[in-house]
Amino acid sequence: MSTTVNVAIAGATGMVGSAVLSILEERNFPLKNLYLLASHRSLGDIREFKGQSHWIEDIATFDFSKADICFFCLSNDLAAIYAPKATEKGAIVIDKSSYFRLHPDVPLIVPEVNLDALADYKKMNIIASPNCNTIPIVMALKPIYDAVGISRINVATYQSVSGTGKEAVEELILQTAKLLNGKAFKSKVYPQQIAFNVLPHIDDFLENGYTKEEMKVVFETQKIFKDTKIAINPTAVRVPVFYGHSAALHIETQQKMTVKKVVELLKKSEGLVVNLGKYPYATPVQEAQGKDGVYVGRIREDISSPNGLNLWVVADNIRKGAALNAIQIAEKIIERDF
Numbered sequence: 001m002s003t004t005v006n007v008a009i010a011g012a013t014g015m016v017g018s019a020v021l022s023i024l025e026e027r028n029f030p031l032k033n034l035y036l037l038a039s040h041r042s043l044g045d046i047r048e049f050k051g052q053s054h055w056i057e058d059i060a061t062f063d064f065s066k067a068d069i070c071f072f073c074l075s076n077d078l079a080a081i082y083a084p085k086a087t088e089k090g091a092i093v094i095d096k097s098s099y100f101r102l103h104p105d106v107p108l109i110v111p112e113v114n115l116d117a118l119a120d121y122k123k124m125n126i127i128a129s130p131n132c133n134t135i136p137i138v139m140a141l142k143p144i145y146d147a148v149g150i151s152r153i154n155v156a157t158y159q160s161v162s163g164t165g166k167e168a169v170e171e172l173i174l175q176t177a178k179l180l181n182g183k184a185f186k187s188k189v190y191p192q193q194i195a196f197n198v199l200p201h202i203d204d205f206l207e208n209g210y211t212k213e214e215m216k217v218v219f220e221t222q223k224i225f226k227d228t229k230i231a232i233n234p235t236a237v238r239v240p241v242f243y244g245h246s247a248a249l250h251i252e253t254q255q256k257m258t259v260k261k262v263v264e265l266l267k268k269s270e271g272l273v274v275n276l277g278k279y280p281y282a283t284p285v286q287e288a289q290g291k292d293g294v295y296v297g298r299i300r301e302d303i304s305s306p307n308g309l310n311l312w313v314v315a316d317n318i319r320k321g322a323a324l325n326a327i328q329i330a331e332k333i334i335e336r337d338f
Contacts, residue, residue: 001329003338004032006066007330008091010059010082011025011073012036013045015166015292016096019323020071025050030334037062059124064089068338069330072096073322087125092333094127094326101128101220107159108223110135111328112271113142117224127329131213132321133157133236135292137247140313145225149254151307152231155217156248159202160241160284163317164189172240175190192242202236211236244284245317253307259299262309266296271320274299282314289316 007024011017017038019255036047037059041338042161045056063087064070072079072086072095079097086093089097100106104299105123108130132140141150161168164247176194178185187193191201203212214234222228266274275282275297282288282295295314315321 003334004030005068005334005338006033006035006072007031007065008035008037008062008064008086009073010037010070010086012047012056013038013042014073015162015169015318016322017071017073018047019318020073020327021047021049022325023319023327027331029252029331033066034043035062035067053066057069062236065093067091069094069333071330073296083126090125092121092125092127094129094327094329096129096322097215097321098128098131098192100124100126100142101130102223103128108220109329110138110224110325111332112269113138114224114226115332118329118336121333127333129322129326129329130162130220130224131216132315132317133159133213133245133247134217134224135321135325136313136315137217137249138221138224138246139269139294140249140266140296140311141221142225143269144251144253144257144262144299144309145227146257147265148257150230150251151254152252153221153235154233154250156235156237157217158198158237158239158241158246158248160239160244160317162243163202163245163321164238168194169242172242176240190238196240198240200235200239202238234262241284243290243316244288245321246284247313249311249313250302251309252302252305252310253309255307256307258266259301259309259332262311264298266299272296281312284316288314290319291316292320 038056040058042056044051070086070091070093076097077098079099083093106126107117107120108128161172171189208280213236217234273293273295281297298312300310
């Protein structure tokens with residue numbers, strides 16, 4: 001890319017914002033000027049980028065006309081406030097919160113899956129990046145969906161604590177240390193103990209018995225595939241892992257597909273790594289953490305369903321599940337419109 005653009009990172013001191021900054025440098029993103037934004041509590045903080053120091057600026061007083069592209073790594077509440085302010089000044093917002101994901105005029109993009117939908121971003125100058133679970137799930141399923149169709153998805157996700165933020169990582173460290181030393185502790189971030197435990201409870205419960213996190217997978221997958229007829233049954237579980245989300249996928253296809261054909265399709269697909277051999281699976285810690293790929297393994301036919309397939313999917317939730325996906329969207333915008 002020969003064009004350079006002015007970039008702002010809103011929420012630059014958080015886990016995802018920090019990852020955006022790091023990956024921009026890794027990918028030699030075509031930056032002209034860089035602005036790092038956070039709340040007034042972070043004023044005076046400094047971040048390094050390509051050997052230069054950048055001061056954290058107050059998002060409340062920042063002039064968004066300085067930025068061509070803004071990466072929003074903020075909460076829903078803050079995205080709702082500041083995204084319109086940014087677009088009013090002519091900036092393009094790539095938002096990692098869930099606030100705009102289901103808005104009919106905001107495209108929900110995974111570049112390897114539905115790049116065609118990016119053409120709609122100029123309606124509001126906002127592009128939404130999906131949930132950190134949805135991204136690897138739709139990447140693993142898109143080749144199968146295109147080949148034979150998918151009628152039903154049953155998925156259980158096993159999500160690391162970094163998906164909740166810095167405080168959750170610290171809570172897991174603290175609880176683990178205290179338990180190993182026989183000391184008492186009180187859970188603050190999670191409703192119950194997370195160390196040496198699993199919690200089938202991510203976000204608030206809804207009237208239908210599912211959580212908001214689980215329903216995100218349903219609605220986002222249907223929007224990305226432009227198919228509201230796909231039946232999706234999710235269970236989201238928080239596990240005592242620092243980085244990397246996993247998903248056990250059990251799907252029913254509209255036409256039968258062999259494991260051999262699935263492997264062939266997935267191997268050809270951008271961004272996917274197929275795990276075969278002695279250990280036909282990836283783990284968050286040993287393979288996915290710090291990597292850009294989406295790992296797919298345990299590919300097998302479902303012995304309970306004639307058109308059933310099972311897959312195990314793992315990805316780094318902070319990288320491809322958040323920061324990298326947003327940056328890839330920005331790269332595609334630059335290729336098209338700058």
